[in-house]
Amino acid sequence: MTQRSGSADLPLHGGRVPKWLGDRMTRLGAVMCEAIIHHYGRDELLRRLAHPFWFQSFGAVMGMDWHSSGITTSVVGALKRGLTPLSGELGIHVCGGRGAHSRKTPHELEAIGQRVGFDGAGLATVSRLVAKVDSAAVQDGFDLYLHGFIVTDDGRWVVVQQGMNGDSKVARRYHWLSEGLKSFVEQPHAAIEGAHQGEIVNLTDRRADASRQGQLNLLQDLGPDRILGELAALERCAEPTRRQEPEQPLLPHLVMPAHHDVRESDVVMHRLHGNIAAAADRGPTDFAELLLVPGVGARTVRALALVAEVVHGAPCRFSDPGRFSLAHGGKDRHPFPVPLKVYDETIGVLKSAVQKAKLGRDEEIGALRR
Numbered sequence: 411m412t413q414r415s416g417s418a419d420l421p422l423h424g425g426r427v428p429k430w431l432g433d434r435m436t437r438l439g440a441v442m443c444e445a446i447i448h449h450y451g452r453d454e455l456l457r458r459l460a461h462p463f464w465f466q467s468f469g470a471v472m473g474m475d476w477h478s479s480g481i482t483t484s485v486v487g488a489l490k491r492g493l494t495p496l497s498g499e500l501g502i503h504v505c506g507g508r509g510a511h512s513r514k515t516p517h518e519l520e521a522i523g524q525r526v527g528f529d530g531a532g533l534a535t536v537s538r539l540v541a542k543v544d545s546a547a548v549q550d551g552f553d554l555y556l557h558g559f560i561v562t563d564d565g566r567w568v569v570v571q572q573g574m575n576g577d578s579k580v581a582r583r584y585h586w587l588s589e590g591l592k593s594f595v596e597q598p599h600a601a602i603e604g605a606h607q608g609e610i611v612n613l614t615d616r617r618a619d620a621s622r623q624g625q626l627n628l629l630q631d632l633g634p635d636r637i638l639g640e641l642a643a644l645e646r647c648a649e650p651t652r653r654q655e656p657e658q659p660l661l662p663h664l665v666m667p668a669h670h671d672v673r674e675s676d677v678v679m680h681r682l683h684g685n686i687a688a689a690a691d692r693g694p695t696d697f698a699e700l701l702l703v704p705g706v707g708a709r710t711v712r713a714l715a716l717v718a719e720v721v722h723g724a725p726c727r728f729s730d731p732g733r734f735s736l737a738h739g740g741k742d743r744h745p746f747p748v749p750l751k752v753y754d755e756t757i758g759v760l761k762s763a764v765q766k767a768k769l770g771r772d773e774e775i776g777a778l779r780r
Contacts, residue, residue: 435472435484440492442468447500453589455502456568459560460587465570482572482583483508486558501526501563506537512557512571519559528565535702539594540569542701544584546711547595549611550730551575552582580605582732595622595697607730611712613697615728622697624718625711629694632721634686638679640717678709685710 446455458464469481472488490504497503503522506515516534523530537559545554552573561567569586586598597616613622628637685705694700701711715726 431473432484432488435488436492438472439468439485439488440496442471443489443493443502444496444500447502452500452502452562453566456560456562456566456587457589459570460568460585462583462585465583465585482558482570482581483556486556486570489560490558503561503563505559505561506557508556512541512555515557515559519561522561526563528561528563533559533561533565533567536567536588537569539698539702540586541571542707543594543598543614544571544573546701546706546708547613547697548731549708549712550582550607550732551578551610552580595701606732609727610730611715611726612728612731613711613715613726614731617728618724618726620722620724621715621718621726624722624724625714626694626697626700628714628718628721629686629690629700632717633690634683637686637714637717638683640720641713644716644720681705682709682713686713 443455446458458468465485466481469485472485486504486507490507493500493502493504503518503526505518505522506512515537519533519537520530522528523533537557541554541557544552550573552575554571554573556572558570559567560570565588567588570583571586572581572583574581595614596619598614612618632640685703685707689700689703689706689710692699692703694703700706712726718724719726
């Protein structure tokens with residue numbers, strides 16, 4: 411069914427792509443994708459976008475800084491602008507984007523599905539699940555802020571999404587492909603590129619099956635009150651010197667904390683109780699269903715995983731799964747300034763080659779391929 415095909419760690423870069431470069435990236439990205447689709451097919455374009463090295467090279471050729479986190483945002487945005495007018499001809503659609511645009515992805519998929527005939531509602535669920543896996547099942551310290559979903563008329567897709575770590579000033583990009591493995595939640599990686607961070611909460615490891623199943627059993631057997639009781643005991647053991655508030659008994663009995671102010675920890679535990687209760691009410695039959703429960707995120711999954719480790723002896727911490735530029739310069743003048751004349755000539759040559767190839771005259775694009 412699906413395969414997470416790789417990831418990349420990138421330094422965070424500030425600033426915006428200037429309009430003169432953004433417009434050219436839109437045109438060049440569209441014509442390059444058009445050439446790939448014409449000669450190799452839509453599936454091959456998806457495979458290339460799913461490869462972190464190729465994606466980085468693609469963005470660098472378009473003029474972005476060769477090692478910047480901004481490549482992801484700029485490439486996804488440029489492809490959305492450039493390929494949307496060609497979607498009817500090429501049969502490929504770009505959804506999502508950065509920030510608020512990422513949250514529109516399910517709606518966009520459903521609308522396109524109604525128009526061209528694929529299961530838009532099903533792909534909307536895929537979009538949500540892929541985001542939940544990289545934000546909650548793999549807790550590597552990166553918070554997702556970009557989600558791009560590229561889909562063909564026949565329902566094949568690639569997801570490119572990115573998270574940032576504000577402390578280390580690094581971004582990590584995740585690539586998913588709809589062909590490959592059979593599971594969203596177990597060993598979905600085919601290739602990983604990124605700085606290894608040791609052991610983390612990684613519930614996609616094949617050895618985490620006991621933890622995934624144990625979390626489902628907790629929801630059914632213990633319920634939110636007892637789960638939070640176990641979690642509180644774990645946290646007390648982890649911080650033995652911290653002053654403890656009176657323990658809440660299992661029977662309904664209100665014990666108010668000594669402090670008068672409403673603290674962040676009080677709010678977090680209240681929300682956590684609500685999320686666990688919602689998950690228990692939903693009664694998920696597998697881990698993917700648990701991730702899709704509204705409100706269930708990294709904090710909820712981590713709490714369930716820690717309690718499952720104590721109750722069922724099921725570990726949740728495993729190895730972090732995370733383990734080219736120069737054609738047109740970069741927007742920050744590295745490795746050299748963008749030469750506009752060369753850039754525009756490149757677009758012109760590629761457009762001419764693609765147009766002639768459509769007419770059966772492949773000499774120009776054959777020369778480019780060589």
